[in-house]
Amino acid sequence: MAEVVVQQGRVARTGTRKRGSLRNALGRKSTVAFFLTLPLILLIVLLVLYPAFYSVYLATLNKAMTKFVGLGNFTFLFKRETFWMVVKQSCIFAITAVVFKALIGFIVAHFVHNIPGKKQRKWRGMLLVPWVIPPAMSTLAWLWLFDPSYSAFNYTLSFFGVGPIPWLGDTFWARFSVILVNVWYGAPFFLIMYLAALKSVPDQLYEAAAIDGANWWQRIWYVTLPMMRNIIAITTLFSLIVTFANFDIVRILTSGGPLDTTHLFATWAFQVGIQSSDIPLGACVSLFMVPILAVAAIFILRDVTKRGNEA
Amino acid sequence: MSTVAIDKAGPSRKVKYGSMSRDRAWALRWSYFFLVLFAIFFLTPPVYMLITSLKSSAEISAATNPWWVFHPTLSNYVELLTSNQFLRFFWNSSIVAIVVVIITMLISIPAAFALARMKFWGSATLATGVFLTYLIPDSLLFIPLFKMLAVIQDLTGITLLNRWYVLLFIYPTLTVPFCTWIMIGYFASIPKELDEAALIDGASWLQTLTRIFIPVALPGLIAATIFAFTVSWAQFLYPLVFTTSVDQLVLPVGITTTLIKGDVFNWGQIMTGALLGAAPPLIIYAFLMDYYIAGLTAGATKG
Numbered sequence: 001m002a003e004v005v006v007q008q009g010r011v012a013r014t015g016t017r018k019r020g021s022l023r024n025a026l027g028r029k030s031t032v033a034f035f036l037t038l039p040l041i042l043l044i045v046l047l048v049l050y051p052a053f054y055s056v057y058l059a060t061l062n063k064a065m066t067k068f069v070g071l072g073n074f075t076f077l078f079k080r081e082t083f084w085m086v087v088k089q090s091c092i093f094a095i096t097a098v099v100f101k102a103l104i105g106f107i108v109a110h111f112v113h114n115i116p117g118k119k120q121r122k123w124r125g126m127l128l129v130p131w132v133i134p135p136a137m138s139t140l141a142w143l144w145l146f147d148p149s150y151s152a153f154n155y156t157l158s159f160f161g162v163g164p165i166p167w168l169g170d171t172f173w174a175r176f177s178v179i180l181v182n183v184w185y186g187a188p189f190f191l192i193m194y195l196a197a198l199k200s201v202p203d204q205l206y207e208a209a210a211i212d213g214a215n216w217w218q219r220i221w222y223v224t225l226p227m228m229r230n231i232i233a234i235t236t237l238f239s240l241i242v243t244f245a246n247f248d249i250v251r252i253l254t255s256g257g258p259l260d261t262t263h264l265f266a267t268w269a270f271q272v273g274i275q276s277s278d279i280p281l282g283a284c285v286s287l288f289m290v291p292i293l294a295v296a297a298i299f300i301l302r303d304v305t306k307r308g309n310e311a
Numbered sequence: 312m313s314t315v316a317i318d319k320a321g322p323s324r325k326v327k328y329g330s331m332s333r334d335r336a337w338a339l340r341w342s343y344f345f346l347v348l349f350a351i352f353f354l355t356p357p358v359y360m361l362i363t364s365l366k367s368s369a370e371i372s373a374a375t376n377p378w379w380v381f382h383p384t385l386s387n388y389v390e391l392l393t394s395n396q397f398l399r400f401f402w403n404s405s406i407v408a409i410v411v412v413i414i415t416m417l418i419s420i421p422a423a424f425a426l427a428r429m430k431f432w433g434s435a436t437l438a439t440g441v442f443l444t445y446l447i448p449d450s451l452l453f454i455p456l457f458k459m460l461a462v463i464q465d466l467t468g469i470t471l472l473n474r475w476y477v478l479l480f481i482y483p484t485l486t487v488p489f490c491t492w493i494m495i496g497y498f499a500s501i502p503k504e505l506d507e508a509a510l511i512d513g514a515s516w517l518q519t520l521t522r523i524f525i526p527v528a529l530p531g532l533i534a535a536t537i538f539a540f541t542v543s544w545a546q547f548l549y550p551l552v553f554t555t556s557v558d559q560l561v562l563p564v565g566i567t568t569t570l571i572k573g574d575v576f577n578w579g580q581i582m583t584g585a586l587l588g589a590a591p592p593l594i595i596y597a598f599l600m601d602y603y604i605a606g607l608t609a610g611a612t613k614g
Contacts, residue, residue, distance in 0.1 A: 032516050033429040037437065040422035040491060047484045048444050051455035058455060108349050114342040123346055125600050130353050132596045132603075134545030136563035137585040141356035144363065144578050152359060152377040188353065189607070196608045238446075245448030248547045252567060266450030266548075273454045274552055283454045290451070297446045301439065 059284040073284040082260050082268075087288070090264045092175065094244040097182040101243075102236055104183065105190025112191070113198045124195065131188040139252040142181045143168075146253070171261040174254050178262050181249050186242075190235055197231040198224070230303055237300045241293055265289045357589070363582040364388070371578055387583040397584065399558055400565035403475050404544060404588075407561055411482040411543040412536055419487050419535070423494030424520050428506065438495060445488035453552045456481060460553065475559045481549050486539040493538075493609040497531030498524055534606030537599060541592045562588045 062069045077083045112123050130138060145152050146167035154164045168174050205223050214222065225232075247266040250256065256263035256271060263271070265288055273282015363371065365383045375381060391397045425431070426438050460471045471477045501524060509519045525532065550564045557569060566584040570577060596603050 029429050030431040033425040033431040033434070036421040036425035036429075039418040040441070040487065041437070043418060043483055043487055044440065044444050047456070047481065048447060048452065051452045051459060052447070054459060055452070055455035058458060104349070108346070111342040111346050111349075114338055115346070116339075121600075123350070124604075125597075126350055127346075127353055128596075128600075128604070129357060129593070131607075132541070132592050133357060133589040134541075134547070134563055134592065136545065136547040136567060137360075137589045138356050140567065140581055140585045141360045144582060145356065145359060147576075147578075150371065150374055150377065150578075155377050184353065184356070192604055192607055196604075241446055241448065245450045247450045251547075251551075266448075269450065269454060270548075270552070274457065279454060279458055283458075286451050286454055289448070293446065293448070293451070297443060300446065301442065304442065 055283045055287060058280050059287055061280040063278045063280060065280060069280075073281050076281070077284060077288075082263070083285075085260060086263045086265060086268045086285075089175070089262060090244060093179060093182070093246075093250075093262075093264060094240060097179050097186065097243050098236060098239050100179070100183045101186040101190050101239060102232070104187040105194050105235075106232075108187070108191050109194035109198055112195055124192070127191055128188045130185050131192075135185055135248040136252060138185065139181060139249050142177075142184075143253055146177055168254050169258060171258055174258055174262045178250050178253055181253060182243060182246060185249065186239060189239065193231055193235045194228065197228040201227045234300055234303050237296045237303070241296050241300075244292055244296075245289055357586075360582045360586045360589075363578055364586050366579055368577065368579055387579045388587075391580060391583050391587065396557060396569065397565070400560055400562045401587070403560065403565075404562040405591075407475060407478050407482065408540050408543040410479050411486060412539045414479065414483050415486040415490050415539040416532075416536065418483065419491040419494055420525070420532070421520070423491045423498055424524055426491070427495045427498035438492075441488050441491050441495075444484075445492060449485060449546070449548050452484070453548055456549075457552050472553060473555050473559055475550075475554060475561065477553055478543075478546075478550060478561070481553070482543045482546060485546065486542050489542075490535040490539055493535055493606060494528065494531055496609060497528040501527050530602060530605060531609070533599065533602045534609060537595060537603050538606045540595065544592055 058065070059073055060068055060070055062072070108127065112120060112127065115123055144150075148166070148169060151164070151167065153167065157163075157165065166173055167177050201224060205227070206219060209219050209223050244264075245266055246264060247270065250262055250264050250267045251270065254262045256267050260268075265285055269282045269286040272285055273279050359378075362378065362380055364387050365380045365385070367382065367384050367386060370380075370382055422441075426434055426441075457472075460477060463469070464471045505527070506519045506523055509523050514522065545563065546561075547563045547567075550561045551568075554560055554564065557565075560568065562584075566581065566588060570581045570584055
């Protein structure tokens, strides 16, 4: 309705006066919309899209950035053992961490869901604290908990007769530790998302399932999971992106050590590109994240638009 | 409908009612038991931060029971809060976070308004593009951005690297896409009749935005503001790459680089600094938890 009114007014005015054309253009809906979105478009184009393509260009230069070497950096990386270790570790890290985050989030969400009313709010508030603390800060606390000589964990474990564990000094334990910290940080996010999803499942479905004689496992498998399918997919894919691109935790906890075995793409790109100032090689390393991120992004987009259509 | 069905089933169920409530009571007890375990897991690091921050260096190196404070002292807090360096980090962080929040709102509210209400050429594509931008991580862009800043610095002679104000331009790339995305969701949920009524009363687009959309979508606006603030407060990679001088650092980078000097870890001060650094988001969270959670879930549920 309103659109018609506005358009009629415009047509009438353009017919009568020519001098008002600039004013008309400014008053036109698409012009207004263009100016309203202009800062957003500029920001995305100049500070996200341009750097993304610039990164591809950088990856084709030599270290001094004076000569075009084509795919030279890529073939150089393929020949390096460290690179393949980073690929392996990034995959181990992202997949293990996301699986455990999703599992813990799912289980804890059910427990919180069981708690009645007011108390539920308190528990939810308490369990979300890891997500609220800036990761750089909380990772420092973990670093201190893992400290080789004053480790609070080893102190506690010594009462159970478990020997001192080299939390960050040994490859296996260092990988375990970075995953543990990431799970600790990310599980509350899953918890909140799943709790919101659980609340949206109508009670009638559970009643119907109970009348049909379904046990709790069948209720989860045939009612809860199908109803939460979309949220689970979006949350998992989103977390996969964030975990795969993680920087803070590994950087502070191990800086990639021992012997580069806990490096992820982000931390290795930082070490190569910024610390060793080989910018093209660093850009090249970080570009290897793109395929996995792109696949996850496509699936998220599909699920989000599907959700939008359902609503 | 459902209440009628339950009433009918009432008498036959009554026999079983006792066992069902007993089942529920046990489920509740188990829930509490496991929740306590998980709460211990989730709260150990922050609690340990607090414990360590109350200890003196002598007590830390004496290697007594790490989970208990025998001689509580506030000396770490006093030392940090009177140190110009630490206050400088805090100041830098606050300025950056507050200005970034303002910039984010100035960009994302008008854009979300346009994308939610004015269907124009490419508006659907742009909305999708905004969402995709939100999925691009910082670790993909820090190297080209670093090089870009260096090139611009060489061309124009304006110092950009190693200056805190450059973060004001970089952080919005992280905050604006998400804030725009959730504001589109909130704006789109406002009934069309409301802004049509305003339009008929002769309100301009600007007046519709400020008098109707912003007040009605205020919860979404608060959620977006909280998100923008926490993201800019917690960001670690960009300031680590772009700033190096001690007086230009923001809190997360400042604590990790200056309080850790070589092999000497002054853990009492590091934990105090980390706790103080975590305090602003925690305080906001404590008072505005519902908005915080609304913002968190909005990304996926408001699409």
